[in-house]
Amino acid sequence: MKKVVGARLKRKEDPKLITGNGYFSDDIQLPGMLHAAILRSPHAHAMIKSINVEEALKAPGVVAIYTGKDLEGKIGPVPSSWLVPGCNLKEAPQYPLAIDRVRYVGDGVALVIAEGRYAVRDAMYLIDVEYETLSPAVGQKQSMQIDAPLVHDDIENNIAFHWKAGEIPEEVCENAEVAIRQSFYIQRVAPSPIETRAAIGQYNPGSGELTLWCTSQNPHIHRMVLSGVLGISEAKLRVIAPDMGGGFGGKIGVYPDEALVGYAARDLGRPVKWIEERNEHFTASNYGRDEVLDVELFGKRDGTLGAIRVKNTHNVGAYLSTMGPGVSTIDFGLMVTGCYKIPYASCETFGVYTNTTPTDAYRGAGKPEATYQIERAIDLFAKEIGMDPIELRRKNFVQKEEFPFTNAQGLLYDSGDYEKPLAKALEMLDYNKFRETQKELRKQGKLIGIGFSTYVELCGFGPSKVAGAIGFQGGVWENATVRVHPSGKVTVYSGTSPHGQGHATTFGQVVAEKLGLPMDDIELVFGDTKAISMGWGTYGSRSVAVGGTAVSIATDRVIEKAKKIAAHELEAPVEDLVFEKGIFSVKGAQGFERTFQEIAKSANMAWNLPEGLEPSLEAQSFFDPENFVYPFGAHIAVVEVDKETGQIEVKRYVAVDDVGRVINPLTAEGQVHGGIAQGIGQALWEGAVYNEEGQLLTGTFMDYALPKARFFPEIETAFTETLSPVNPLGAKGIGETGTTASTPAIMNAVMDALEPYGIKDIEMPLTPEKVWRAISESEGK
Amino acid sequence: MIPSKFDYVRVNSIDEAIQQLKQFNGEGMLIAGGHSLVPLLKFRLSEPGALIDISRISELKGVRKEGDRIVIGALTTHFQIANDPIVKEYIPVLSETVRQIGDLQVRNRGTIGGNIAHADPAADLPAAAFVLDAEIAIHGEDGPETMNIDSFIVGPLITMLPENSVLTSISFAIPPAHTNAEYLKFSHPASGYPVIGVAVVAGVGENDVIDYIRIAITGVGNVAYRATSVEEKLLGQTLSQTLLKEAAQLAAEEGDMASDLFTSEDYRRNLCKVYTERALKSVFYSN
């Protein structure tokens, strides 16, 4: 039999999805179900003078309308789940509906419940809210100024937190032969999953149980947090994440909206459904990034890097989101040295409240930003000392034999061989030839450029004791149960919660290989707090490394028990038993065999079990890794810039990633492709824009440019496999490599293309106009 | 993104459509492919009392040649036009233009009549309509009439379509046999609509003298237009690279360029110059 782990299997979940048989939140229809709509603030900052619901209450089909005042004392504020210690963190309470003041365009003002999704909208527009507008705080740097309007009156200078890590001896900076100083703005982007958010609540007055279906990447976190917000026992709150059309971090957060739906369902005793609209999504769902990075990279003329000092000014929006505070501090600040052996580093982060929609984790969360600044700074450094950017990278790489390696900020990189993917990528691209071609084309007036990004990222959240130490309000171990039915078919339960990643396939492969079963015999159950006792969800590229490991260990435990039963039936010592390809046999004794299915039946019937062995065949594992995992790789982009229009075309894109053991190259490539599209989206097209009044100018896909398939060349991918010692699978994480690596690769390529003009940096996204202006200005000089 | 309440009727003939429009007394709106109207409804920017669905009126579909013109029924979809052999043979610039509209779903649903009647200042089709001297056929309460595209589209989302009438077909002049044509579009990365679209039909006669020229520009301002002064500059002149450059410069200087979140006025002007020059070069110098 061929190996299953490592096989290019098509995804198990695809047939149902592409034939329209998925079961998404909006597919849920319950008897007597009501519909909810949330009236949202059109102002960035205003006092609510009055809310008149009289007309709306008279509208056909309206059942109830709640305002913030109505709910005061009934449901609590929705807390952040990442209370980073030691940074004077000030969390302003976020009530599910604004009580007397709205703080961003999209802040909830009233909840309307009616019979039917049309009726509820019609009624919503009849609510009359009188506002008195206030000056808004927009933009993190401006909002820290003394005279800036305060988002929360008692939070001085709008500073939500001020975090520092790392010390650099002054003389290292002062005596540096080379100092690169550059500011970068990692602009605000919208995760934009194809399915918007949703919540459906159903209350059973008999049992007192509230069931909440919602678009959650982590139903158990939703259960934990919402049980507090709603004042309901976790034992009475069931959270289910049905099929989901992506999340990208935007569905990690526990939002006011889910609490409202749960509350209304319980209050009215009828099911309530809320489906976020696409334009609503642009103002009511968390954004990613929005960090201003002031970077200083110090070193010698020979290319030895000495220190990196970074200041991150992070726009957290009007409230702290579920993961928000951790993104620009822990996730970013401890990774600022990237894959380089830079002896000293320091990072200072300011989290700043503004009158905008909150920001939260977005694919990569902090690591793309960290990678961006170091990979851009390295290129600027190389240019400054006249060294090839590849050579400078190689000179400073952490070397293969130095792993496990402690970086300047104290993180322990588990394993690595940074040269390997780089060498492979250069070979795929034919780098030397490229430089010649580039020279030729430049002579013809064509602007072609190449950009590199060698990255490492922190994935696989993670050791729970570390989570505790960094203020994460949860554990980050994982839970898996492998249950073998009498027929030998298997159900696997996982506390991770895929929403497009394809765990049914990859986790299935892990189990199929171990048990010697066909993939079809294995089902994965996830996303239901009633079916899975506990778990921490899917984000931070943790599912395979942590959740997959739990599945692997639980499967081993099943085999261990099954062996005892087989040994008993075959009357052989357990030590002599061999389990291969689904067959138990006795070493050296031909013909003495039991199939896995036979043992499954024996275990479940329990007619004849070894003395003292309990019936059934099922095992559970709670796996808490000893460390994070650190995938790495090398991405190379080739771009052409149209010098008359500034338009950028991505000509080639080579990605070589090392994510430890690759369980399924096909799904892994899918992750790489999607990540790259989003990372390039950040570099070239995407960007949420607010005006001075705090109005969102990019509130539809007519203005907010999501990448389209036709914007890309064929992405060339490959993997190298440097196993992780942190888990028995040797797996790292693939979900965020693309967004982490690709943004600087593209930027570096464009800057390389623009080298003849002496252009050093352009703020993202690189719209054609910005590039054209930079060229025109340099020509004018 | 949920429209307010409206009635819905499907009609099977032009007369019936006019009848229904009258019945709803200004409150009714025709719907064809719905790909411009439905977004407006969803944002509640348009709240008609009734939608009168004309999409199944078969007499409004199809392409035919009538003398020196190609007549296209209002309900013919972008996709059908892009792939129609008559269009490809006689007015290939139209097929080139509609091929660049939206994406495949949009081209499958959107109709030529809807596109022109909607008069979106950023639509692609008007550029081709101008260079192909489009005549708009309308059927109203008093019977049929025609209007030239010049006088039909008067402003952003504003046309001279009379009340209670249906746009029935659009006819395009077949350009002289010796001409070439091009439509060049710079797409907005979000919407896919043109930030600028330049259509050119042109030909040279003896001694490299330009004897036929039509240029139209869309996407840059309030309304698509024919760049007549640029045409005048070129007509009767001997073709040269310098001449085309100057013509492009003129196009850029003369146009009313809008600014928006994606482009400033300056930048659009630059695009206008670059795209006009490229379109002209492609027409005059390719093959």
Ligand SMILES: Cc1cc2nc3c(=O)[nH]c(=O)nc-3n(C[C@H](O)[C@H](O)[C@H](O)COP(=O)(O)OP(=O)(O)OC[C@H]3O[C@@H](n4cnc5c(N)ncnc54)[C@H](O)[C@@H]3O)c2cc1C
């Ligand atoms: C995602 C997307 C991308 C798009 N991209 C582009 C693009 O790149 N370039 C471009 O040019 N367009 C684009 N469009 C618009 C598209 O071409 C529309 O289909 C077209 O503009 C309208 O045609 P329709 O048949 O859909 O009209 P409808 O939406 O049905 O109607 C539009 C208007 O015209 C009126 N109307 C329709 N038919 C008639 C008729 N026969 N007589 C009188 N009035 C009529 C309606 O009452 C309505 O006011 C895009 C649309 C979408 C949704």
